[in-house]
Amino acid sequence: xxxxxxxxxxxxxxxxxxxxxxxxxxxxxxxxxxxxxxxxxxxxxxxxxxxxxxxxxxxxxxxxxxxxxxxxxxxxxxxxxxxxxxxxxxxxxxxxxxxxxxxxxxxxxxxxxxxxxxxxxxxxxxxxxxxxxxxxxxxxxxxxxxxxxxxxxxxxxxxxxxxxxxxxxxxxx
Ligand SMILES: Nc1ncnc2c1ncn2[C@@H]1O[C@H](COP(=O)(O)OP(=O)(O)OP(=O)(O)O)[C@@H](O)[C@H]1O
Ligand SMILES: [Mg+2]
Numbered sequence: 001x002x003x004x005x006x007x008x009x010x011x012x013x014x015x016x017x018x019x020x021x022x023x024x025x026x027x028x029x030x031x032x033x034x035x036x037x038x039x040x041x042x043x044x045x046x047x048x049x050x051x052x053x054x055x056x057x058x059x060x061x062x063x064x065x066x067x068x069x070x071x072x073x074x075x076x077x078x079x080x081x082x083x084x085x086x087x088x089x090x091x092x093x094x095x096x097x098x099x100x101x102x103x104x105x106x107x108x109x110x111x112x113x114x115x116x117x118x119x120x121x122x123x124x125x126x127x128x129x130x131x132x133x134x135x136x137x138x139x140x141x142x143x144x145x146x147x148x149x150x151x152x153x154x155x156x157x158x159x160x161x162x163x164x165x166x167x168x169x170x171x172x173x
Contacts, residue, residue: 013135014166015159021145022154028054028142031156032061035138038168039066041090044134045122049142054154055124058140059094062122068092080107082114091119098125136162 022028035058039045045062047055056074063072068083072094079099083092091114100106107116123130130137138160145153158170 013161014163015161016165016168016170018158018170020156022156024152025054025057028057028154029061029064032058033065034171036062036065038170039090039120041119042117043120043164044130044137045120046126046130046137046139047122047124047142048127048139050144052149053142053144055142058142059122062120063092066090066092066120080110080112082112084114093119093121095121095123096125097123097129100129134162136164138165
């Protein structure tokens with residue numbers, strides 16, 4: 001008997017994408033708070049965007065939404081910073097992959113006081129380093145709408161990869 005044609009079966013990786021425009025740092029932070037509601041222990045969020053795009057600003061919102069301890073700031077002088085949950089949820093591990101040579105497996109050697117599968121891991125500058133480690137990830141790409149650093153508009157593209165994100169409603173219209 002002939003197997004019915006199934007487009008879903010042809011792609012090993014499912015993706016779900018949403019695009020939106022943010023008009024201010026406050027809106028970017030608000031997006032972080034909204035996305036935090038979707039996040040579960042073990043999730044990986046990869047943030048891409050040029051210097052000053054708003055990756056850390058978004059992470060600040062994620063931290064607020066997750067209810068974690070400590071101000072989310074740029075992790076530039078550490079490879080990773082752990083923010084424990086104040087509400088019995090997953091910790092936020094905020095990683096600056098720019099300083100992480102070998103990818104996320106190198107993080108196992110950092111002796112973080114937390115289990116990665118039980119945390120939400122957010123990686124800035126992770127492109128080319130973390131994809132291989134987790135098929136499942138939420139990739140957030142932030143771009144300035146115009147080149148000027150005075151302009152606060154940003155476009156954001158959210159793409160969920162892998163079974164974890166298949167069919168997840170990002171709920172962002
Ligand atoms: N819509 C916006 N979203 C986020 N940040 C904005 C926006 N408009 C202006 N900004 C400003 O841009 C800067 C973004 O800084 P942030 O540290 O979040 O960027 P980043 O992408 O983490 O940079 P880096 O690559 O240095 O880590 C902040 O000063 C913020 O006030
Ligand atoms: Mg940053």
